[in-house]
Amino acid sequence: MIFSRGMRDKIAKYLNPTSDIEVRMRIDGNSVYDYCCFGVDKDGKLSDDRYMVFYNxxxxxxxxxxxxxxxxxxRFQLNLSQLPQTIDKLVFTASIDGNGTMKDIKECSFQMRQSGHEGIDLQMSGNDxxxxxxxxxxxxxxxxxxRISAVASGFNGGISALLAFYGGTEMTSEQSQQSQQVSQQVSQQAIQPVSQQSQQVVEEKSKPQKISLKKGEKVSLEKNAGVPIIIENGWKAKGKDYDLKALVRYRNGKxxxxxxxxxxxxxxxxxxxVRHGGDVTCPGKLEHIDITWHPDIASVAVSSYSALENGTGSFHRYGxxxxxxxxxxxxxxxxxxTSANDRSYTLCFGEIVYGEMRNTFEVSALEMYSAPNSENRIGYRGNKVVMDIGPRGQTK
Known part of the structure; x- marks a missing residue:
């Protein structure tokens, strides 16, 4: 079955999930590519580092x-039926070690096979x-x-960024040696219990991680069940006021x-x-918007408006x-x-695109500025955010 970006389906339609499955991954390009399989829990976290399987x-x-x-x-050899219930998802990733970006690749392929027969095939190129x-x-x-989901999207950073996203930590050389010893024992079908010290290492929980997205970068998320995603608008300059806004686009165009x-x-x-927490005028407090997944919503574009009392000044300078x-x-x-016009009053920071599968989202950094002196809101043409095509805001 030929898959395309965004497709989701039951694996049993194409392969027997109770039997061994082979995954083949390959990128043709001029960089060095690392491949990894993250075994994460129901919260999307690498709660057990032993289920990060890669070259080391x-x-x-x-x-x-x-x-x-x-x-x-x-190639990854999988036995899905033997995975513990604590492993809720396998995430197959590719990252660049050194220079280059994914737009420079010639081809990226992902295949799932069983008994030599191809069941699922996903092909991508740098244009994606x-x-x-x-x-x-x-x-x-x-x-x-x-089930399987062809995500085919990511973010800047490499293997360290992937680890940060899934709540993992980079291995020390000592831990690396321990993991290689365990891997050799597995390949010889003679698994020995890891030491108490090693067990303590892999069970350490990582601290919350922050990812900084720049214009053009994006990251896929799976929301924690029952917990709203919170959007906050902040700034570093004193005595300023910015209004957080969102434009919600429904799948029917509304x-x-x-x-x-x-x-x-x-x-x-x-x-x-999508709920706004209300206007905030007190110093030190941030306006916020809470969002939850809804099947009828396609995306939410997030913007900030500079209040009139701010006068002129760039969003960058005010942090x-x-x-x-x-x-x-x-x-x-x-x-x-740094070159944004001081008289641009609206900045669209980015867009949160709702996935078709429940509680899945993709965050994309846009950093789009309104025309100088424009009071018109952002809008949509089709599924693209466009500045200054919306109506002017009505004062209270």
Whole structure:
């Protein structure tokens, strides 16, 4: 079956999930590429480092996931039925070690095979990416049964950024030697219990991680069940006031402006999926918007408006940013354009695109500025955010 970006389906339609499955990954390009399989829990966290399988740790504890290199191709041998219930999802990633970005690649392929027969095939090229250095290629996850999602998107950073995103920590040389010893034991079918010291290492919980996204970068998220995603608008300069706004685009084309500063804005969508916390004028407090996944919503564009009393001055100079909190994951999009016009009053920081699968999102950093002196809001043309095409805000 030929898969394309964004497709999801049951694995059982194409392969037998109770039998061994082989995954083949390959990128043709001029950089050095690292491949990894993250075994994460129901919260999307690498709560057990032993289930990060890659060139430096080539097998999981009981050999349910095995890594091997064949020429320019990397292969993972999977036994899904043997995975512990604590492993809710397998995330297959590729990252660049050194220079280059994913837009420079010639081809990226992902295949799932069984008994030599191809069951699922995903093909991509550099045209599918921008400045990413690390991508999530495919996710294999539990939802009643094993399913597959062709994610094919990522963010800047490499293997360290992937570790930060999934709550893992980079191995020390001592830990690396321990993991290699375990991997060798797996390949010989003679698994020995890891030492108490090693067990303590892999069970350490990492601290919350912050990811900073720059214009053109994006990252895929899976929301913590039952916990809203919180969007905050902050700034470093004293005595300033910025209004946080959101434009909600529904899959049927309907648009709703969410905000607290203008008379024609709503504090929440009718379905309650996007809620503004209200206008904030007290120093030190941040305006915020809470969002939850809804099947009818396609995306939410997040912007900040500079209040009239701020006068002129760039968003960058005043240190304005948007922070997105997804459980203990924090994504920050700063205003970085030093050449932005001092009379640009609206900055669209980015867009949160709702996935078709429940509780899945993709965050994209846009950093788009309004025309000088424009009071018109942002808008959408099709599925693209466009500045200055929306109506002017009505004063209260």
């Amino acid at each position: 740790q080539t097998a999981s504890p009981q050999g349910e996931i095995r890594y091997q290199v064949t020429g320019k191709e990397v 990416f921008q400045s990413e250095k690390a991508i999530i290629v495919v996710e294999v996850y539990r939802k009643g049964e094993w 648009l709703i402006y969410i905000g607290a500063a203008n008379a024609d804005e709503s504090l929440q969508t009718p379905d309650g999926a 304005v940013y948007v922070r997105i909190k997804n459980g203990d994951q924090v994504i920050e999009i700063p205003a970085e354009d």
